[in-house]
Amino acid sequence: MGVDFTEPDVPADAVGRRVFCGVDRATVRYVGPVPPTPGLWLGVEWDDPSRGKHDGSHGGVHYFTCRHSTGASFVRPAKVNFGVDYLTAVRQVYHDNTENEPSEDTPIPVMWTHVKEQSLQNRTSVLLHKTGVNGAGAEGEIRKVTPNVKWLDLSRSLISRWSDVIDICEQLDRLEKLVLSFNRLRLTSDPSLHCRAFCRLTVLTLHDCDLTWPQILECAPMWPQLEELSVPENNITELQRPVDVLQNIRSLNISSNPLQQETVLCLSALPRLELLNLSNTGLSIIRFEDAAPGCQTAMFPTLKELYINDNNISEWCVVDELAKLRGLVKLSCRHNRLTTSDRNRKTADQILIAKLGRLSVLNNCQIHAEERRGAELDYLKMFGEEWLKAGGPGQSNAEFACQHPRYQSLIDKYGAPEEGELKKPQPLTLKNQLLKITFVFPDDAERSQIEKKLPASMMVQKMKGFLHRLLKIPATDLRLSYSSPMKAETEFEIDNDLKTLFFYSIEDGDQVLVRWS
Numbered sequence: 001m002g003v004d005f006t007e008p009d010v011p012a013d014a015v016g017r018r019v020f021c022g023v024d025r026a027t028v029r030y031v032g033p034v035p036p037t038p039g040l041w042l043g044v045e046w047d048d049p050s051r052g053k054h055d056g057s058h059g060g061v062h063y064f065t066c067r068h069s070t071g072a073s074f075v076r077p078a079k080v081n082f083g084v085d086y087l088t089a090v091r092q093v094y095h096d097n098t099e100n101e102p103s104e105d106t107p108i109p110v111m112w113t114h115v116k117e118q119s120l121q122n123r124t125s126v127l128l129h130k131t132g133v134n135g136a137g138a139e140g141e142i143r144k145v146t147p148n149v150k151w152l153d154l155s156r157s158l159i160s161r162w163s164d165v166i167d168i169c170e171q172l173d174r175l176e177k178l179v180l181s182f183n184r185l186r187l188t189s190d191p192s193l194h195c196r197a198f199c200r201l202t203v204l205t206l207h208d209c210d211l212t213w214p215q216i217l218e219c220a221p222m223w224p225q226l227e228e229l230s231v232p233e234n235n236i237t238e239l240q241r242p243v244d245v246l247q248n249i250r251s252l253n254i255s256s257n258p259l260q261q262e263t264v265l266c267l268s269a270l271p272r273l274e275l276l277n278l279s280n281t282g283l284s285i286i287r288f289e290d291a292a293p294g295c296q297t298a299m300f301p302t303l304k305e306l307y308i309n310d311n312n313i314s315e316w317c318v319v320d321e322l323a324k325l326r327g328l329v330k331l332s333c334r335h336n337r338l339t340t341s342d343r344n345r346k347t348a349d350q351i352l353i354a355k356l357g358r359l360s361v362l363n364n365c366q367i368h369a370e371e372r373r374g375a376e377l378d379y380l381k382m383f384g385e386e387w388l389k390a391g392g393p394g395q396s397n398a399e400f401a402c403q404h405p406r407y408q409s410l411i412d413k414y415g416a417p418e419e420g421e422l423k424k425p426q427p428l429t430l431k432n433q434l435l436k437i438t439f440v441f442p443d444d445a446e447r448s449q450i451e452k453k454l455p456a457s458m459m460v461q462k463m464k465g466f467l468h469r470l471l472k473i474p475a476t477d478l479r480l481s482y483s484s485p486m487k488a489e490t491e492f493e494i495d496n497d498l499k500t501l502f503f504y505s506i507e508d509g510d511q512v513l514v515r516w517s
């Protein structure tokens with residue numbers, strides 16, 4: 001719930017302070033007259049630039065500087081709110097939520113107040129999102145009233161300086177998790193002197209705080225035990241190597257920042273990093289030049305989870321580079337431009353699985369052993385013709401090995417694909433061609449063959465549905481393979497319901513062999 005404020009006087013230190021104006025927040029940049037209109041005005045820079053009207057100028061006079069040409073306004077003091085201190089916000093939020101509170105006409109007994117204060121002393125989480133906290137208040141009172149807080153949310157507050165955050169947190173001796181998102185905080189001098197305020201802090205969220213990476217590194221000495229840092233939607237562009245800071249970081253979310261992608265490798269200096277979120281950062285390429293194709297890089301030695309959603313990745317060589325990461329087991333790669341010849345997302349996922357041999361989770365879905373086996377066998381067939389053209393068995397072709405670093409290891413695992421198994425590319429017009437297919441039932445000698453014309457674009461799943469209606473046998477029990485008149489003695493397994501007849505290179509006149517459990 002929100003906090004009720006009384007109309008404030010203008011503080012002596014108003015310039016630089018944060019304010020509410022309605023539901024919007026801004027920073028005061030000017031206090032004084034704005035002729036010819038009489039009276040006192042506040043010049044404010046809005047967090048949301050679209051809320052403003054000008055750049056801090058009026059009538060040809062430049063009163064203050066604003067980063068955006070239309071990000072500023074002049075408002076009357078009566079229209080703004082400078083907020084309240086931490087304990088006022090705590091009591092208003094949590095006392096107002098207490099059930100069976102005495103009415104306004106009933107005096108509040110001393111015992112009632114004591115019960116409320118005791119409840120606050122027992123709280124381990126204090127969530128003051130949007131409550132207008134502007135500072136610590138009376139010295140030492142926070143430690144008395146909320147001594148057991150482990151999780152503090154001050155997002156969208158009116159705190160304007162890191163020193164105010166320090167004044168609050170140094171009284172919370174058990175603080176482990178801190179959320180400061182959607183604030184604008186001026187830096188403090190010599191951050192290393194303030195380690196005590198955050199001595200137990202392990203999780204910090206700074207979503208949309210208009211921070212650069214150098215500013216984060218400058219503040220980092222305050223957080224010696226930090227393990228999880230989330231800084232999406234800031235002003236982070238060029239990354240620098242963290243030196244003697246952030247050395248305990250296990251999880252780093254740097255998504256939705258316009259990164260200079262060649263600087264991403266600077267993060268490999270984090271010795272304990274296990275999870276990295278680079279989604280929506282403009283990423284299109286990454287290279288680990290210390291390792292040849294198929295080898296392991298020394299960079300990011302502890303990285304297990306990587307999120308690269310909503311980027312510009314279109315080259316499969318990027319996936320081959322990711323395969324160099326020795327510990328990568330979870331990858332999320334949605335909404336990129338990795339495509340295959342059949343434009344099928346499922347096929348692209350199969351190639352990802354085949355190229356990343358250690359991966360156990362793709363796009364938040366567990367990769368089961370059967371799925372991996374199918375993906376790797378399909379990969380062998382899919383690129384088998386290229387492999388043969390590159391020399392095939394016993395030949396070394398550097399270009400093919402560079403494009404398909406895992407191919408030889410998959411041959412070692414499953415054996416080389418036979419020529420009849422290879423998925424040869426066909427003209428796109430065949431996708432819409434009708435194929436005459438003969439269904440035969442080798443385990444049921446009394447059942448006659450059936451001829452049907454089916455589109456090459458039909459999925460195996462739909463073909464099984466047709467057979468289910470014909471045979472009255474559950475589609476899940478059906479096992480299919482096919483043979484060609486040219487090699488009638490060889491059967492090719494149809495093992496993926498989400499593939500098309502075109503994918504399996506089934507041609508006009510082929511036989512589909514139907515068996516069931």
